[in-house]
Amino acid sequence: MTTSEPLVCPRPPTDKPEFTIGTLRKAVPEHCFKRSTWRSFSYLIVDLVAVAALYYASTFFDTVAPTWLAYGALWPLYWFWQGAVCTGIWVIAHECGHGAFSDHAWVNDVVGFTLHSALLVPYFSWKHSHRRHHSNTGSTAKDEVFLPSKDESDEPLIKYTWYRAGLLVVQSLLGWPLYLLFNVSGREYSRVANHFDPTSPIFSKRGRPGIVLSDLGLAAVVYGLYKAGLTLGWAWLVKSYVVPYLVVNFWLVTITFLQHTHPNLPHYEDEEWDWLRGALATVDRSYGILDIFFHRIADTHVAHHLFSQIPHYHAEEVTQAIKPILGPYYSKDNRNVIKALWQEVAVCHFVTKEPASRPGVVWFHTTTREHLVRATDAAAAGFDPVKAAKGVKAE
Secondary structure, three states: OOOOOOOOOOOOOOOOOOOOHHHHHHHOOHHHHOOOHHHHHHHHHHHHHHHHHHHHHHOOHHHHOOHHHHHHHHHHHHHHHHHHHHHHHHHHHHHHHOOOOOOOHHHHHHHHHHHHHHOOOOHHHHHHHHHHHHHOOOEOOOOOEOOOOOOHHHOOOOOOHHHHHHHHHHHHHHHHHHHHHHOOOEOOOOOOOOOOOOOOOOOOHHHHHHHHHHHHHHHHHHHHHHHHHHHHOHHHHHHHHHHHHHHHHHHHHHHHHHHHOOOOOEEEOOOOOOHHHHHOOOOEEOOOOHHHHOOOOOOOHHHHHHOOOOOHHHHHHHHHHHHHHHHHHOOEEOOOHHHHHHHHHHHOOEEEEOOOOOOOEEEEEEEOOOOEEEHHHHHHOOOOHHHHHOOOOOO
């Protein structure tokens, strides 16, 4: 963060930009579009070695350390760092789904399928729905996930702190499997949708064999975990795998939520939406040293939405190349991400139109007992909707 950058990024323009995706493409050095299978594998190998080393260290916790130290420090440290490393592995598998790991499609799919299955992710199912998200980002009708509500009555309890805290816990730990199983936070379909039914409306008929294969991969991993639990004990399974898995879920949902939820980000209705402005309706955020573990998925997300087939190890260079052209269309928020998570949940409740905005552009709002409050004004008032309702406005 430079001294000139605000903590809370301002609203970007919503007019159609003068630049095109072709303009941005020309600004990116050509080598950034080249994928190296060996370089990609080098990052994966480092992650796998870290996972093995952390697990090996954990096998001594209960035998060498006193209980208070094992469960007061060592196991929590293992859970945190194993979850962080496995989140990075999750990101590499996600990169495979975009074809950014290797020039060879079969390498992308074999690696992605193996890694995501090990993390209980249906690789081909999510690969399909995630591509639809990239094709419709920022659309209030067709985006695939984290679609904002258009009606303040949808969450009547959201104004209460206790409810928001409970919502965050559920969202952070269970939001990912709830999305896969029940399409929670996803777009509406004509019937029940999930990521495990080959006939789900999320998928085309051509993609059904991949859905079945994804299900079989998950079934094999679940069976393996079951057998491991029988052999090594259920406590071992919970401590070694389940808790890090929940940490991965936390980071995955938190990262995704904060990429697309911000008091100053627009959404677009059908008549106004286009792919470029939709792709720009996301925000970069830094997670400190975890950016390295997460393979830059959070602090270079704008570039990722513009050029999703670029490997993560070129993402920083791409971001720096396109920022001068994007100008005010580029959004980067500099708040602590955990603080921002709470603040976004506090003010980004539903989207609606504003009289001064372009037709078809909607913005996040919240309410007090008596007033409709723009999320951008609540942010300017220290994320206090009541104070914003009394007259504190964003510039």
